[in-house]
Amino acid sequence: MHWIALQWSPESADPAEGAEAAALPTPEALGWWALRYTPHVVWIDEALMLEVSACERLWGGRLSLMRQLVHEQPAAGATLRGAPGATSLEALARLRLFARGEKRPRELPAGLPLDTLSAARAHLDLLARLGCRTWGEVAALPRGGFVRRFGTELRDALDVAWGLRPESHDWLTLPDVFEQRLELPALAETAPELMWSANRLLSALQIWLRARQRGARSLELQWTLDLKRLNGVNLPTHQQLTVRTAEPTQDMAHLRRLLSEKLALATLAAPASWIRLRTLETDPWAGASTSFLPEDNRKGDKLHEMVERLSARLGPQQVVVPEAQADHRPERTQSWRPALQANAKPAAPSGSKARKQPKPDASQQQQQQPDALYPAWLLPEPLLLEMDGERPCYRGPLGKLVGPQRIEAGWWGDKEEGGQPAMRDYYIAESPEAGLVWIFRERPSARFSASGEVRWYLQGFYA
Structure with missing residues (x-):
């Protein structure tokens, strides 16, 4: 088996160092990052351990893999140290020597200092009095008396270091939901x-x-x-x-x-x-599609x-976008809604409140004019015009140029939904002072109006 031990400098996580230090992910996230290189990742004490015997060939060898780990490490501004080893305990011991600035011994694992073995730290004073300062000197002690005096944990760790006992770990896994x-x-x-x-x-x-x-x-x-x-x-x-x-x-x-x-x-x-x-x-x-064309690679957000x-800063109700409505009345052909809700699908109506928006019949479609005749500027609400006899006036008497364009709509709604029946004849007219304007005449109908009064309204302006 081949192992790589990784450790990040703890001082890089100091908040006093600013934004760069804040980029250091959590230990669990560092383990998720290592899963892209090998499925066998585990935290042992202060180090992240990677078992790479089955996959290091895919990365060009262990040395090439270690270079790539250092180059692609996710902790911005932090220092990454790494050390290889035949077992996890050997790799961890070599990493501890590297952190202290000491060279590795010629014989591995026998020449490793005893304080680099986690299982031996509780017995360092007694083992030193026995003259044992390296892994090999402790491993040479008689097994029976050693287990009775120091317990099985240290003996099992030495067996793992020499490959006499298989290693067993709870490998890290990637959760289905981030939390x-x-x-x-x-x-x-x-x-x-x-x-x-x-x-x-x-x-x-x-x-x-x-x-x-x-x-x-x-x-x-x-x-x-x-x-x-x-x-x-x-x-x-x-x-x-x-x-x-x-x-x-x-x-x-x-x-x-x-x-x-x-x-x-x-x-x-x-x-x-x-x-x-x-x-x-x-x-x-x-993923994102890229392009070699300079106009497709614009800078900025x-x-x-x-x-x-902007919606987060000013409030969602302050940044709005238009939304087309299935209505022939010009003042209701669009509505405004928060931009953050523009992509949300509206809920389908159900029960007695559900109403189908009618489609224009053939006569309405024939009477509709091209969109180019619609004005560039619509008033929020139609303006009632004064009359000079039978002629509507807006900054002078209006002369009709194009029309009529007949619209019948709004009969399917109710007052709560803004559904006011509309039976109108639209004209393009000319004002002596305002230029071209868009006006309409309400057509009297026994169904919607009891009076026969004819009223004219101003709806919009042309440039």
Whole structure:
């Protein structure tokens, strides 16, 4: 068997070092990262151990694999140390020597110092009085008396080191859903203070997404409150916020910005001591298509990323997009809805409230004019025009140029849904001062109106 022991410098995780240190993922996430190289990964004491005897040939040999591990390690700004060995105990012992700046002995594993063996650390003083300072000197002691004096753990470890006993480990596996908790280095009194620790969880999330070939669509960040009661008011045990994206993503920079905007608007009910990040929704990751054309490789944020960031900063109701409506009335051909909900599928109506939107009949289709005749600017609500005898007026008497375009709509709705029946004849008219305008005449009908009064309205303007 061939093993590789890996260890990251612990000082790189100091919060005082800033954003680079915050990129260090959690130990569990580092194990997920190593699973891309071998399915046999386990944490032993302070080191991440990789058993590579069955797969190192695929990476060009053990030395080539170790170079690749150092080059592709996910902990930005951290120092990665590695050491190989015939067994996990030998690789771990060589890693400890490397961390202390000592050279490996000529004979392995017999020449290894005894303090590099975890099972021997509880007996170092007694073994030193017996004159045993290396693995080989301890292994040479009589087996029967050795087991009675020091127990079976140390003897079993020496047997594993010499290959006399097989190794048994609980290998790491990749979970189906990402969920990790992290204790804060200090109590956080404001929501933005949670961001440093959240960066570590986001780094772990990126490793999980890449290993699972998934893209994040929805995340939940939850923090645990350190107080149960404040100023006589019972507090909840947790608070949380949700981050959603329009498209699946593995871009942690975008998720980090969204999370920062959300936390800037959040208020902690009490100081927080723990945080938890979990995925609510993920989609299969198809990767990104690239192009050699310069116009396809523009710098800057994508449109949906900018919309999501502005929605998080200003509020979802402040960033809206138009949505087409199945209605022939010009003022109701579109509605505005939050941009974050634009991709959501509307629920299908059911029961007695369900209504089918009618389609125009043949006569309506024949009377409809090309879209080019519609004005560029519509009023929010039609403006009732004054009359000069039988002629409508808007900054002077209007002269009809094109029309009529007949519309009959709105009979299927009710007042709660804004469904007001409309029977109109539209014209393009010319105003002496305003230029070309779009007006319509309400057609009297016994069904909808009891009076025979003819009213004209202004609907829009042309450029």
